[in-house]
Amino acid sequence: MKVINSITLLIAFTLMATTLIAQDPQTNRLENSPRHHEWIEIKAGDKTLKAFVVYPQVSEKAKAVIVIHENRGLTDWVRSFADQLAEQGYIALAPDMLSDFSEEYSQTSEFPSSDEARNAIYKLENSLVTNYLNESFEYLKKLPAGNGEVAVVGFCWGGSQSFRYATNNPELSEALVFYGTGPKDASEYEKIETPVYGFYGGNDQRVNSTIEASKAAMEQHDNFYDYEIYEGAGHAYMRAGDSEDGSKENIDARNESWKRILKILK
Secondary structure: OHHHHHHHHHHHHHHHHHHHHHOOHHHHHHHHOOOEEEEEEEEEOOEEEEEEEEEOOOOOOEEEEEEEOOOOOOOHHHHHHHHHHHHOOOEEEEEOOOOOOOOOOOOHHHOOOHHHHHHHHOOOOHHHHHHHHHHHHHHHHOOOOEEEEEEEEEEOHHHHHHHHHOOOOOOOOOEEEEOOOOOOOHHHHHHOOOOEEEEEEEEOHHHHOOHHHHHHHHHHOOOOEEEEEEEEEEOOHHHHOOOOOOOHHHHHHHHHHHHHHHHHHO
């Protein structure tokens, strides 16, 4: 009986260890974070916006950041990024832009696959995205733990939305655009009052081919636009560089970008 129990325990410990090894670093970060995480619901007209919020462990009121996800929806990596922001002293709110998408799907996690979530993202109307971002902004502005300052950061599809949101909200403190394109309509840039910071991978010609047009439009209207291109890094290098399996170029670009993020937000 003792031999059987020992074997059972050995198998259990082996399975537990295998599970921990297989778990991705984002899941590990979220599960082991000492910071307060919560899911909230915000009324947005006839819709209900679901969002993930992380609070920093600080003694003073903190600046807040809206985190706009990639084209696969609100993934664990995006939530992990929000946790990393909070670790640096910022309140982070990541809205799920697929909230109330349909009667069948009310949030990203309900989609059968990331491909189907991506297909749904590109069906969203800009007006709905703006409404969700406005509601996120107002929530953070009124948050007792916040100091009233709200920035926005977005990745890929979310990077483009971060740039576009700067045309809709002059009260943003900063807009950080990760490998996202600027508005196609040059007249939209006239509405921008917020400083815009771009982050781009050198091996991302699809996005990088639009930088000069954005730069020219921003300069035409005397808008602040500062960007960095991280040579050797690819599209989505922040996510790819967040893994030990990432290339040296992506990891280096991710680390350098974090230094720049913190310098900008301060």
